[in-house]
Amino acid sequence: TPATNMLWGKDHGYTGGSSANATSTTYIAPQLNKLRFFKVSDGPENCYNVTNLPDGHYSVRMFFGLNEDILADREPLFDVSIEGTQVYSLKPGWSVNDGQSYVEASVFVSDTAATTCFHSTGHGDPSVMSIEILQLHPEAYYFGAQWGDTVILRTAKRVDCGGDQSM
Numbered sequence: 001t002p003a004t005n006m007l008w009g010k011d012h013g014y015t016g017g018s019s020a021n022a023t024s025t026t027y028i029a030p031q032l033n034k035l036r037f038f039k040v041s042d043g044p045e046n047c048y049n050v051t052n053l054p055d056g057h058y059s060v061r062m063f064f065g066l067n068e069d070i071l072a073d074r075e076p077l078f079d080v081s082i083e084g085t086q087v088y089s090l091k092p093g094w095s096v097n098d099g100q101s102y103v104e105a106s107v108f109v110s111d112t113a114a115t116t117c118f119h120s121t122g123h124g125d126p127s128v129m130s131i132e133i134l135q136l137h138p139e140a141y142y143f144g145a146q147w148g149d150t151v152i153l154r155t156a157k158r159v160d161c162g163g164d165q166s167m
Contacts, residue, residue: 022065037127047117076124
């Protein structure tokens, strides 16, 4: 994307589901025009399994949008897990609230694969616009002896302190 100079790869081979035109719900996310959605008939759980990653801590961010073909009153509500741990549940109104249209967590990957899953709650089809998986410096977010490979940090809230540019 020109705004961030970030190279985006297609998700072919990482998961099933269907693609659709997207309606972006946030100014935070890169403005992408496609999303991947998972019909309830695809099963209650649909996962991305990104392989060939070196062991280490990673930042995993997911941005959500609405399927252009779905009516606004069918906003999908679903749970999100990263590395086997449920970290978020999308609540009603997420699509009109910038702070709720994405999720992010810091996790440790030890099996060369980062797994993110979407769990249907029976209300709409889970959908995702993008998934970012970025390796963190080993000492980033280090909290001492209690910090380890089993700790998952998730963003609870972002605060805008008035900076001129977002990072």
